[in-house]
Amino acid sequence: MTDELPPPIPHQVVAEPAEHPPMRPLWLCRHCGHPWPCTRGKLALLADYEGAPVNLFVYLAGCLHEAIDDLHRLDPCQTGSAADMFDRFLGWPNRLNRRYRVTRMSGPGDRPTGGRPVLPDRAEHADEGGRQEQDRLG
Missing domain, CATH: 1.10.246 (Serum Albumin; Chain A, Domain 1)
Known part of the structure; x- marks a missing residue:
């Protein structure tokens, strides 16, 4: 028998990290x-x-x-x-x-997001109606 443990099964609940409990x-x-x-x-x-x-x-x-x-x-x-x-x-x-992580737009002409996440589908349309969305959110 060996002292090695089998690798954890995905989604298995692990009691604690073995090396640093x-x-x-x-x-x-x-x-x-x-x-x-x-x-x-x-x-x-x-x-x-x-x-x-x-x-x-x-x-x-x-x-x-x-x-x-x-x-x-x-x-x-x-x-x-x-x-x-x-x-x-x-x-x-x-x-x-x-x-x-919260992503922020960066680069020339990009609007700051004010700390809000930029969702991929909204990033494409940030210029179209972006002000309306910003007004609605805060």
Whole structure:
């Protein structure tokens, strides 16, 4: 028998990244000591949940809930803000995934989007009726 594990099946729920698991109740990486999920832990999670972003978010949301409870029990004053905890557990996948990034038009003659995403079908017609759409949205 070998000690190697079979590769994860797509859409399989993975318990935690094997090389960089969380050390509970501190929620630090057991391997490197950084706040979990650490950089390598994030990469492992992305690889484990490739093609199943909803499963990744469900797993991380459960971790966030458990981390808030664990850290609050340890020291209620040092748990951290809700925004920081959310960003630590649930904010990073969107920043790393190109499909969720906001694209901005750039180049001569392009209108700024004001931080709103430019959808492909609207980008072609940005000049035709673009002002009407912008007025309607805000």
